[in-house]
Amino acid sequence: xxxxxxxxxxxxxxxxxxxxxxxxxxxxxxxxxxxxxxxxxxxxxxxxxxxxxxxxxxxxxxxxxxxxxxxxxxxxxxxxxxxxxxxxxxxxxxxxxxxxxxxxxxxxxxxxxxxxxxxxxxxxxxxxxxxxxxxxxxxxxxxxxxxxxxxxxxxxxxxxxxxxxxxxxxxxxxxxxxxxxxxxxxxxxxxxxxxxxxxxxxxxxxxxxxxxxxxxxxxxxxxxxxxxxxxxxxxxxxxxxxxxxxxxxxxxxxxxxxxxxxxxxxxxxxxxxxxxxxxxxxxxxxxxxxxxxxxxxxxxxxxxxxxxxxxxxxxxxxxxx
Numbered sequence: 170x171x172x173x174x175x176x177x178x179x180x181x182x183x184x185x186x187x188x189x190x191x192x193x194x195x196x197x198x199x200x201x202x203x204x205x206x207x208x209x210x211x212x213x214x215x216x217x218x219x220x221x222x223x224x225x226x227x228x229x230x231x232x233x234x235x236x237x238x239x240x241x242x243x244x245x246x247x248x249x250x251x252x253x254x255x256x257x258x259x260x261x262x263x264x265x266x267x268x269x270x271x272x273x274x275x276x277x278x279x280x281x282x283x284x285x286x287x288x289x290x291x292x293x294x295x296x297x298x299x300x301x302x303x304x305x306x307x308x309x310x311x312x313x314x315x316x317x318x319x320x321x322x323x324x325x326x327x328x329x330x331x332x333x334x335x336x337x338x339x340x341x342x343x344x345x346x347x348x349x350x351x352x353x354x355x356x357x358x359x360x361x362x363x364x365x366x367x368x369x370x371x372x373x374x375x376x377x378x379x380x381x382x383x384x385x386x387x388x389x390x391x392x393x394x395x396x397x398x399x400x401x402x403x404x405x406x407x408x409x410x411x412x413x414x415x416x417x418x419x420x421x422x423x424x425x426x427x428x429x430x431x432x433x434x435x436x437x438x439x440x441x442x443x444x445x446x447x448x449x450x451x452x453x454x455x456x457x458x459x460x461x462x463x464x465x466x467x468x469x470x471x472x473x474x475x476x477x478x479x480x481x482x483x484x485x486x487x488x489x490x
Contacts, residue, residue, distance in 0.1 A: 213392030269330035
């Protein structure tokens, strides 16, 4: 059953120009994207830094206002909520940020940190909030909770801080959580523990996740579906194993060719793409990837390709398919 649907979603950020610049310019951070997410699914947004995946995820929780387009959560249009309705909506959605060293207030102890959403939403008495915080800490495997509630973030390891961030998201009992690169700042040795925790929470509480990452190996481990983004556009979207095993877009193929192979005897063909990431400021017409694509044709530079279903709900925006 569908939980979230985004239609023609767009976010443009104005660029301050010079005194003599007449035509306004905009960063096309998210530019006319469509996707849907099923209940209890982990949906991955993947791509290089600057591709728009974090902005897209912030739009879903209304931390950023959309320039245009629609977002539906359980059938309710949330793109235009304001005031009390927006506050009520925030009870159902939470976000886990990338950097556990920056996302926790260093002046708040762990009890105050996790209880903050409850206070904002006026949920429970002081005693009830303390009980809910203890329960959230136990859920994220910070046990016994009494050993953590009066500690401060600087007294915890990176993995423990990120578990506190997850507990803060869970305490309000949301249905939908956005995790923005939640393990990229952690040591490799503790990444698996945080990822497994999220998978267990999905099963235990029936949560739906958007998992933002630049690492396709992490995406494969975590996600049911993956959307590949490039300069504000979704260029390919499919079930995880279908996308990993049968990539169609040249950009997806290039990303996969850069993933290390654990077998030292295996030789994977490296797909080299031209230059660096283009600027997303008032981009020219045509495919965003065309300036870097080794297979670009004239039509790629003139018209933006529309998504095509190549079978099995595998959508690709490319003239080569």
